[in-house]
Amino acid sequence: MMVLMDNLVIIEEVAIALKDMYDAFSIEFYTDLGQENLKNLKHVEIGENENWCQVEPLVRQYVHFLRKLDILQLNQLEYDLNFQYRIKAVTGVSTKIAYNYGKHRYVSKIINDLFGARIVLSGIEAQQERLDRLLQRLKDGQVISRYYTRHDGKYHATHCYFQSDNRYFPWELQIWDKNRELKNYSEHVRHEKERHMQEGID
Numbered sequence: 001m002m003v004l005m006d007n008l009v010i011i012e013e014v015a016i017a018l019k020d021m022y023d024a025f026s027i028e029f030y031t032d033l034g035q036e037n038l039k040n041l042k043h044v045e046i047g048e049n050e051n052w053c054q055v056e057p058l059v060r061q062y063v064h065f066l067r068k069l070d071i072l073q074l075n076q077l078e079y080d081l082n083f084q085y086r087i088k089a090v091t092g093v094s095t096k097i098a099y100n101y102g103k104h105r106y107v108s109k110i111i112n113d114l115f116g117a118r119i120v121l122s123g124i125e126a127q128q129e130r131l132d133r134l135l136q137r138l139k140d141g142q143v144i145s146r147y148y149t150r151h152d153g154k155y156h157a158t159h160c161y162f163q164s165d166n167r168y169f170p171w172e173l174q175i176w177d178k179n180r181e182l183k184n185y186s187e188h189v190r191h192e193k194e195r196h197m198q199e200g201i202d
Contacts, residue, residue: 007121007123007131008127010121011119011121011124015143017077018117021069022115025065026165029061029062029065038167039051039167040167041055041108041167041168042106042166044106044108046105046107047101047104048102055107059093060093062114063090063093063114066114067087069087069115081119082120082178083119083120084117084118085116085117085118086115086116088116093111096110097111111169112161112170116172116174118176120178121176122177122178123178124175125180126177135158142164144162145162146160146161147161152187154186155180155188156177156184157176157177157180157184159172159174160175161173
């Protein structure tokens with residue numbers, strides 16, 4: 001029971017910390033853009049259309065601006081916990097855009113992890129029902145915008161998203177069980193290789 005309580009407390013604290021960072025970053029990034037230049041990302045297809053032409057430059061601006069994040073708090077999370085984060089490389093974003101261009105796919109589904117974080121906890125998978133209840137409470141409290149648990153081959157993880165406005169790019173937090181860590185990494189590598197083959201990347 002103590003492991004469960006510790007895990008849930010940790011997840012809640014990490015989620016709140018990331019939400020605070022996300023909100024502060026969003027205010028700084030979007031304030032000067034002008035509301036008329038922002039589009040609902042659920043309605044913008046990646047392809048040859050006017051809305052995408054307005055959104056596409058923001059993707060690269062956003063990635064560059066992420067480099068200005070205050071990393072002290074993120075580094076503290078890395079130090080205290082089995083926590084990692086990464087900012088997606090511009091080349092990776094460009095490849096993803098090229099692969100999905102003109103396939104009637106929406107920005108919100110494709111460009112959803114420009115900032116991604118992962119926390120690995122022992123025993124969290126066995127507490128899935130309680131984890132779901134916690135995440136639903138965080139969603140109801142507008143800490144996270146949505147979440148789901150993904151089962152894909154040997155990969156098993158819960159993905160959470162932070163998005164305070166449908167016009168803003170979301171951040172992602174993945175929750176892994178320690179016992180799944182190696183399998184999840186292997187599945188991630190396999191998935192990336194398959195995706196690169198589909199995209200014609202060496």
